[in-house]
Structures are given as C-alpha cells and as structure tokens.
Amino acid sequence: MAPGARITSIDEVPERGSHLFTVSDLHGTDREVILVRCDEKPGVRAWVNVCPHEYHRLDRGRGAAMRDGEIIRPKHGSMFDACAGDCDNGEAAGTTLTAVEIAVDDGDVCLTDKRNTYRHEGGRDDEDGPNSTTHIGC
Numbered sequence: 093m094a095p096g097a098r099i100t101s102i103d104e105v106p107e108r109g110s111h112l113f114t115v116s117d118l119h120g121t122d123r124e125v126i127l128v129r130c131d132e133k134p135g136v137r138a139w140v141n142v143c144p145h146e147y148h149r150l151d152r153g154r155g156a157a158m159r160d161g162e163i164i165r166p167k168h169g170s171m172f173d174a175c176a177g178d179c180d181n182g183e184a185a186g187t188t189l190t191a192v193e194i195a196v197d198d199g200d201v202c203l204t205d206k207r208n209t210y211r212h213e214g215g216r217d218d219e220d221g222p223n224s225t226t227h228i229g230c
C-alpha cells in the first residue's frame with residue numbers, strides 16, 4: 093500500500109486530457125496539479141499546472157490539450173513530453189514542468205509527495221467541489 097492520499101482511480105485519468113486537483117505546499121499555498129497519461133510505468137504522471145514560459149495554466153478547468161503523448165500549451169504552442177515533462181520546441185524550449193510525486197496502488201493514484209498535501213479535486217477555485225472535505229488514504 094502506498095502512503096499518501098488517494099487522488100483518483102487511474103481509470104478516471106483521461107486518455108487525452110488531464111485530471112485536475114489541488115494540493116497545499118509546505119508554505120500552505122494552494123497549487124494546482126494535473127494527472128496525465130504516460131506510456132511508461134506506472135502509466136500516469138503528475139505535473140504542477142503551470143507552463144514555465146509565462147506561468148499560464150496548462151489545464152484551465154476543461155483538461156489540458158494533449159496529442160501523441162505530449163501536453164500542448166495553447167498560448168504559444170509549445171509541447172511538453174507527458175512522461176518526462178520537458179519541452180524542446182517553441183517559446184518554452186529548454187524548460188521542464190515541475191513534477192509531483194505519485195504512486196499507483198491497486199488502480200488508485202496516490203499522492204506520495206511529502207512537500208504537498210492533498211486538498212481537493214479540481215482547481216484552486218473549486219474548493220466547494222464534491223471531494224473537498226474528505227479523501228481516502230492509499
């Protein structure tokens with residue numbers, strides 16, 4: 093069993109798009125994180141929901157745009173590898189998304205990053221969402 097909070101089921105992470113959730117960092121600041129599919133084990137990755145170029149959100153509440161294993165940043169068209177988080181094209185070339193540690197345990201995606209505490213599903217403005225008050229440990 094992986095220690096940490098359950099984020100969602102791996103089956104709930106869209107094949108094209110992202111699953112958005114919010115964590116609280118060590119300073120108590122809420123940060124948005126996205127889960128995206130990845131061809132490498134364990135099959136998903138978690139990235140802070142910010143493009144390093146101009147700090148715009150990758151997922152603005154409707155899922156990040158994805159194509160062929162890459163996250164597309166619509167603002168300037170840069171694409172980030174969904175597994176590695178790096179970008180070799182466009183305005184964001186040479187940057188890498190900020191990773192958040194997760195694990196997959198019996199089909200559940202769990203937050204294992206000691207720098208972040210699970211808050212709720214959805215973005216920072218969705219605090220009153222359906223999963224805002226409870227979550228199950230992994």
Ligand code: FES
Nearest residue numbers: 143145146168170
């Ligand atoms: S804001 Fe991401 S490429 Fe410019």
